Each structure stands twice: as structure tokens, then as C-alpha cells.
Amino acid sequence: xxxxxxxxxxxxxxxxxxxxxxxxxxxxxVKKVRLLDASGEAVSFxxxxxxxxxxxxxxxxxxxxxKAITALDASVVAPVFLAGQPVTVTLEGQEYGILPxxxxxxxxxxxxxxVANDGAYLAALVTELTPELVREGLARxxxxxxxxxxxxxxxxxxxxxxxxxxxxxxxxxxxxxNQNYVTAETLTVxxxxxxxxxxxxxxxxxxxxSVSDEFDGEKVTVGLVKA
Numbered sequence: 206x207x208x209x210x211x212x213x214x215x216x217x218x219x220x221x222x223x224x225x226x227x228x229x230x231x232x233x234x235v236k237k238v239r240l241l242d243a244s245g246e247a248v249s250f251x252x253x254x255x256x257x258x259x260x261x262x263x264x265x266x267x268x269x270x271x272k273a274i275t276a277l278d279a280s281v282v283a284p285v286f287l288a289g290q291p292v293t294v295t296l297e298g299q300e301y302g303i304l305p306x307x308x309x310x311x312x313x314x315x316x317x318x319x320v321a322n323d324g325a326y327l328a329a330l331v332t333e334l335t336p337e338l339v340r341e342g343l344a345r346x347x348x349x350x351x352x353x354x355x356x357x358x359x360x361x362x363x364x365x366x367x368x369x370x371x372x373x374x375x376x377x378x379x380x381x382x383n384q385n386y387v388t389a390e391t392l393t394v395x396x397x398x399x400x401x402x403x404x405x406x407x408x409x410x411x412x413x414x415s416v417s418d419e420f421d422g423e424k425v426t427v428g429l430v431k432a
Contacts, residue, residue, distance in 0.1 A: 209229070209230075209233055209235045209237070209238050209239075209328060209329070209330055209331075210238070210239050210240065210241045210246075210247060210328075210329045210330075210331065211238070211239075211240055211241060211326075211327065211328055211329070212240070212241045212247075212284070212325070212326070212327040212329075213240070213325070213326060219240055222238065222240055223240070226238045226239075235330075236338070236341075241327070241329060245280035246315075246329075247314065247315055247318040247320050247327065247329035248312045248313060248314055248315060248318070248320050248322075248327065248329070249279075249280075249312070249313045249315060250279040250280055250283035250284075250310060250311065250312055250313075251279055251283075251310075251311040251313075252274060252275070252277060252279045252282060252283055252286065252308050252309070252310055252311075253275075253308060253309040253310075253311065254267075254270065254271040254274045254275065254307070254308055255306075255307055255308060255309055256271070258306065258307045259271065259303075259307050262307070263301070266296065266301075269296050269297070270294060270296055270301060270303070273294045273295070273296050274294055274303060274308060277292070277294070283310045283312070284325050285325075286305040286308055286310050287305070287310055287322065287324050287325045288324060288325035289305055289324060289325075290305070291303055291304050291305070312327075314329075317331060317332055317333045318330065318331060318332060319332050337382075339379075340375075340378060340379035340382045340383065341379070341382075341383055342379075342421070343375065343376050343379035343380075343421060343423060344379045344380055344382070344383035344386060344387055346420050346421065347372075347376065347379070347380055347387065347425065347427075348386070348387055348390045348391055350416065350418055350425070350427065351368065351387075351391045351393075351427060351429065352390075352391060353416075354414045354415070354416055354427060354429055355391070355414075355429065357414040357416070358413060358414035358429060358430075358431070360431060363392070364392065364431050364432075365392050365393070365394045365431070365432040366391065366392060366393050366394070366429045366430065366431055366432055367393070367394065367395040367396075367397070367429065367430050367431075367432050368391065368393045368395070368396045368397070368427060368428070368429045369397045369398075369399050369400065369401040369427070369428045369429070370396065370397070370398055370399075370401075370425065370426070370427050371398070371399070371400050371401070371425070371426045372398075372423065372424065372425040372426075372427075373423045373424045373425070375422070375423050376423035376424075376425055377398060380396075384396065393429075394432045395432065400426070401415045401426060401427065401428025401429075402415070402428070413428070413429070413430045413431075414428070414429060415427065415428030415429070416428075
């Protein structure tokens with residue numbers, strides 16, 4: 206889970222994101238949703254005049270207009286162009302309305318972000334992984350495997366379980382750091398860091414299952430039995 210941030214086309218849409226932030230967080234499986242202070246927080250913009258369109262339209266005025274467009278603050282005018290609106294450029298005391306189709310807007314994600322945009326709408330995913338986020342991700346992967354194991358054991362949805370785990374150090378730390386989440390998601394009433402085989406016996410009876418797996422460079426053996 207990492208953070209998702211948004212830039213919107215219209216100021217009134219900010220309220221929608223703020224109102225439904227919890228829903229968006231759950232649906233996207235991210236840790237936090239927020240609004241970007243400005244789209245330039247996550248991307249670097251460049252605005253390039255298009256010679257064919259502007260040259261045909263303005264003739265010998267094109268070189269001066271191209272220079273004036275390039276001199277604009279791209280972080281300010283790029284979102285305007287992306288929203289489908291013209292930008293006014295002044296050349297030799299005369300104003301020209303430069304249309305979005307007369308320029309090319311380039312967006313480059315800044316370090317630590319992955320971005321996608323559609324017109325003036327921009328979604329930025331914060332890609333920096335802290336140790337806490339890495340452990341949380343490992344814990345989620347562990348939970349997914351325990352949930353699969355519950356199905357293998359043919360348990361009812363409401364059945365409580367005891368879980369026995371042996372894991373490599375990184376995964377063990379992740380489970381310990383997120384133990385409340387792990388136990389709540391899997392309906393575990395007791396979680397032991399112990400070898401499942403001797404702990405549960407060779408024939409523990411109904412509701413037992415175990416598996417060994419490897420993911421994200423970590424190894425785990427987990428067994429569960431109906432409590």
C-alpha cells in the first residue's frame with residue numbers, strides 16, 4: 206500500500222475526492238488519498254510549440270510566438286492546455302490565443318512518483334517504499350496465503366483458527382509488526398511461530414491444512430487448524 210494523489214480539472218471537484226477519500230482508498234488498495242497541492246508536485250511539464258500548426262496559421266510571426274510560448278511557466282500553462290483551454294501569449298504588444306492543439310505538452314514524472322493523466326486530470330502514485338510499507342505488503346501477502354489455506358481446509362467463513370508459522374526473518378518481522386491485522390483478517394485466535402508439522406501432528410483431523418511458499422524473497426511454511 207502506498208499513497209495516491211490527484212490533480213483535478215475543476216476546483217469544485219476537490220470536494221468529491223475529499224468526501225469519498227475513504228472509499229477511494231479501499232477501492233485502490235492504497236494507504237492514503239490526497240489532493241496534490243499542484244500538478245507540478247508530481248510531474249515536470251514542458252510545452253513545445255508545433256511548427257506545422259502555428260507556422261501555417263501565423264506565418265512569419267511563428268518564430269517570435271514560439272519563443273514566447275517556450276518562455277511561459279510550463280507548470281502554470283500546461284494544465285490549462287491539458288484542460289482543453291487556450292492560453293494568451295503577448296508578442297509585440299498584440300495578444301494571440303494559442304490553442305491546445307497548437308502545442309505539445311510533455312509530462313515527466315518526478316522521482317518518487319508514477320503518474321497517469323487524462324487531460325487536466327492527473328493521478329500520481331507515490332512509489333517510495335519505506336520499511337514499514339514493505340513489512341505491511343509482506344503481511345498482506347501472508348494473509349492472502351492463509352485465506353487460501355482456509356479454503357483448502359474447507360473451513361466455514363466464521364470458523365476461528367490456530368496458526369503455526371515458520372518464516373524467514375524479514376517475513377517474521379512483518380507478521381509480528383502487523384499481527385493485529387493478520388489475526389483479524391484471518392480469524393486467528395492463536396498465532397504461534399513454530400513448525401506446523403510437530404505442532405499439529407501427522408493427522409490432526411478435520412479443518413487442518415498446511416503449505417510452504419516463497420514470495421518477495423521470503424519463505425514461509427504455515428499450517429492452520431480449526432480452533
